[in-house]
Amino acid sequence: MPSVLVGEVKAGSKITKDVITPLGGILFNKGKILLPRDVEILEAFLVGQVEIEGVQGEANSDTVKKNAKQTSLKAGAIINESMLIKSNSPLHDEYDKMITIIRNSYRSVSAASLPIFELRSQLESLISHLKDYHVLKFSPRTLKDEDYNYHNAVLSALTSYKIAQWCGYPQKDWMQIAFAGLLHDIGNAKVDSSLLHKPESLNSAEIEEVRRHTTYGYQLLRNVTAINEGVRLTALQHHEKVDGSGYPLKLEGSQIHFYAKVVAVADIFHAMTLERAYRKAQSPYLVLEQIMTESFGKLDPVVVQTFIQKSTDLFNGTRIRLSDGRHGEIIFTDRANPTRPMIKVEGTIVNLMLERDLYIQEIIA
Incomplete structure (x- = not known):
């Protein structure tokens, strides 16, 4: 099977050999069909090449969907007793309410304005229980694959708030950084969902459309009150890299808003540690090692070091x-x-x- 440079890999490609990080961890398993976000993850972790089937490979989209559904059902049937104990808390109650509101917001944002005051009120209620939230310990009560974006949003909000505290940013920015985490991917609401989950390869036009979620997000937030420009810029910039290799504007270092630098770390961490139908959740410790080692030059080093030191304390x-x-x-x-x-x-x-x-x-x- 051909080995392809990550920069040339397209969503929909099927991996024919486990993708191993330099630390020895498995980033993606053999047989996985790459979604658009997975290609971004490969780039974020500086994986050089992957082995994939050719464009005319043997993957059958119906089979992939069937296997993914079976995996999801199997995972949902397994009850972890320790998870049941940990999920019985007011934090989880407020978290579930936040998931409901952000889900409804995603579904209605293209036709109506964001319910920003409802979002803020529930975000404040959720953060009032932040003392019970530990980045490495917290697990949602339920996690359906179609709700992935919403869980990533809420978890990124909580973790970004924590990082802002740990980094010593002004207190006036903490809630706004949480908003930045909550709304960083809101632009996906304007991207055709079939592209976000398409098992076949995306053409160049489709890839560009998926990447436009950053500009769509900024446009959706441009006239929203109760959030500041940093929140809007985070929607636009959370895929920028400090070495200028990101998108959509290829900004470097100080050109990237510090909210976006914080949310980028939280987003990558939760993208890798959340359970998906096609991929098991990664060990949070292994993901921290990958972020520390393989994101050198891509993410803000102060944010990364602070996040790792504090979350493992x-x-x-x-x-x-x-x-x-x-x-x-x-x-x-x-x-x-x-x-x-x-x-x-x-x-x-x-x-x-x-x-x-x-x-x-x-x-x-």
């Missing part, structure tokens, strides 16, 4: 599940290597700095 004794299925607890974290703590497993100390083939799959409690 857990108490010793925190219970976790390793990638090999064993359960243990964190006993020591070296702040120079925050994603690779020492773990006590059945009386034995596992040093993740030395055992590179292992990583933390999930925080249990």
Whole structure:
């Protein structure tokens, strides 16, 4: 099968070999059909080449859709007891309300103005429970694949608010940065949904249309009150890269609004750690390592370092599940290597700095 430069890969291509990051993690599995957003993820993580079937490959779109549906049903039938315990909280109640409002907003924004005051009121209610939100621990009660954009929006809002606090940005910006996270992908509401989920290859015109969600977003927010220009610019700029390789304007460094730099990190993190019908959720620790190592020169380094340091600042004794299925607890974290703590497993100390083939799959409690 041909090996293709990521810059030449089109949505709809079928991967014929696992895409492995330099750290050894699997970014995408063999057999996956790339959606438009997946191509952006490959670029964000600086993957050079992938092996794909030719344009006339063997993938059958009906089979892909059928398998994806079966995977989704199978995943929904599995109940994780620890998730049920963690989801019984006022934070989850407010989160679910926020999902409903943002879903309705996406569906109506092309025909009516955004219910910005309703969005703000619910966002404030949600953020009032921010003390109970931990970036690496939180899981939605339910996650349907068709609701992915809405979950990504709400989680990006929460995480962006946290990052703004951690980075020491002025308090007056915290709520606006949360709004930026909530509305960064609102332009997708004007993109033909069949393009966003099309299993076949997109032609150049279709690729350009998908990328226009950034300009569509700015246009939709241009006359909205109660948000500032940083929120609007985030919708436009969240795919810009500090080295000028992003889109739509190929801006560099200081040309990119700092809201957009924050939301870009939150967006990539949640894009990789949310469960999808065609891809299992990635380990949050593995994604942090990928962001740290493979986004060098692409994302704001201060935002990235702050996000990783603060999100992994857990108490010793925190219970976790390793990638090999064993359960243990964190006993020591070296702040120079925050994603690779020492773990006590059945009386034995596992040093993740030395055992590179292992990583933390999930925080249990």
